Amino acid sequence: MYQLSPSILGADFFRLGEQIAEVEKAGCEWLHIDVMDGMFVPSISMGMPVISSLRKKTDLFFDVHLMVEQPERYVEEFIRCGADMITIHAEACIHLDRTLNLIHECGSRAGIALNPATSLTALDFVMDKIDMVLLMTVNPGFGGQSYIECCTSKIRKLKGIIDALGKEIDIEVDGGINEATVETVLKAGANIIVAGSGVFQGNIAENIHMFQKKFSECSVLTEE
Ligand code: DX5
Ligand code: ZN
Numbered sequence: 001m002y003q004l005s006p007s008i009l010g011a012d013f014f015r016l017g018e019q020i021a022e023v024e025k026a027g028c029e030w031l032h033i034d035v036m037d038g039m040f041v042p043s044i045s046m047g048m049p050v051i052s053s054l055r056k057k058t059d060l061f062f063d064v065h066l067m068v069e070q071p072e073r074y075v076e077e078f079i080r081c082g083a084d085m086i087t088i089h090a091e092a093c094i095h096l097d098r099t100l101n102l103i104h105e106c107g108s109r110a111g112i113a114l115n116p117a118t119s120l121t122a123l124d125f126v127m128d129k130i131d132m133v134l135l136m137t138v139n140p141g142f143g144g145q146s147y148i149e150c151c152t153s154k155i156r157k158l159k160g161i162i163d164a165l166g167k168e169i170d171i172e173v174d175g176g177i178n179e180a181t182v183e184t185v186l187k188a189g190a191n192i193i194v195a196g197s198g199v200f201q202g203n204i205a206e207n208i209h210m211f212q213k214k215f216s217e218c219s220v221l222t223e224e
Helices: 013-025 048-055 075-081 096-105 151-165 182-188 204-223
Strands: 003-006 030-036 061-067 085-089 109-114 132-136 170-174 192-195
Touching (some): 003 204, 013 048, 013 204, 030 048, 048 061, 075 085, 075 096, 085 096, 085 132, 096 109, 151 170, 151 182, 182 192, 182 204
Parallel strands (some): 003 030, 030 061, 085 109, 132 170, 170 192
16 A cells, blocks of 8 residues: 655665665665656756666666656657656646546556645546646655645645545655655555655665554554
8 A cells, every 4th residue: 555666866876776776675666766857847857768777677666757848748758668657747738638648548557746836626637547646745856855844734635535536546745755754644645655865865774664664553543
């Protein structure tokens, strides 16, 4: 039910392969890959060649977060390079419905990301076409920022909407998630946790075990 999706934006790129192997060894199944275009967000990160190289070396589930204007231009290529989940920003895509269809037709799972200030109503007419909602808990563009507190009520509200519809849609949270904030987002209803600095700063295995412990504590609470 819960997944940690370590964001390689927080990794040491000189030792990327080594650090991904550590992530895998510590029991993670997902990897969060942030693609930034310098337009939708101020910064530029990584793209297709990085994903293709990593795909050859690992079976981790590639959770690709496109912080890119008009993401429909790149969907097919990212899936060809090895993406398992493509998440596009509602704010960056005019033809959201069409692009979600394209993602599914190309054989990938589809997610929609919302910036902190974007209303959940952006999801109203696409709920049948998504496997995941990514709620940004910082303004996208950089790792290492602080969690924006008002996102907690947004997570709770989204969880309520998904449950009321009886759907199996994952809620992913991204930005400022660490030992101090993870419990809050889990209790609010998130089940896919992205962490960049929270995983890659310090001891990777210890950080991952901390998250896994929080997941099991939270599972106990939900069962009670
Ligand atoms: C930010 C990216 C995040 C980022 C999170 O725009 O989408 O995935 O790597 O980094 P931390 O966990 O350090 O906030
Ligand atoms: Zn991300």
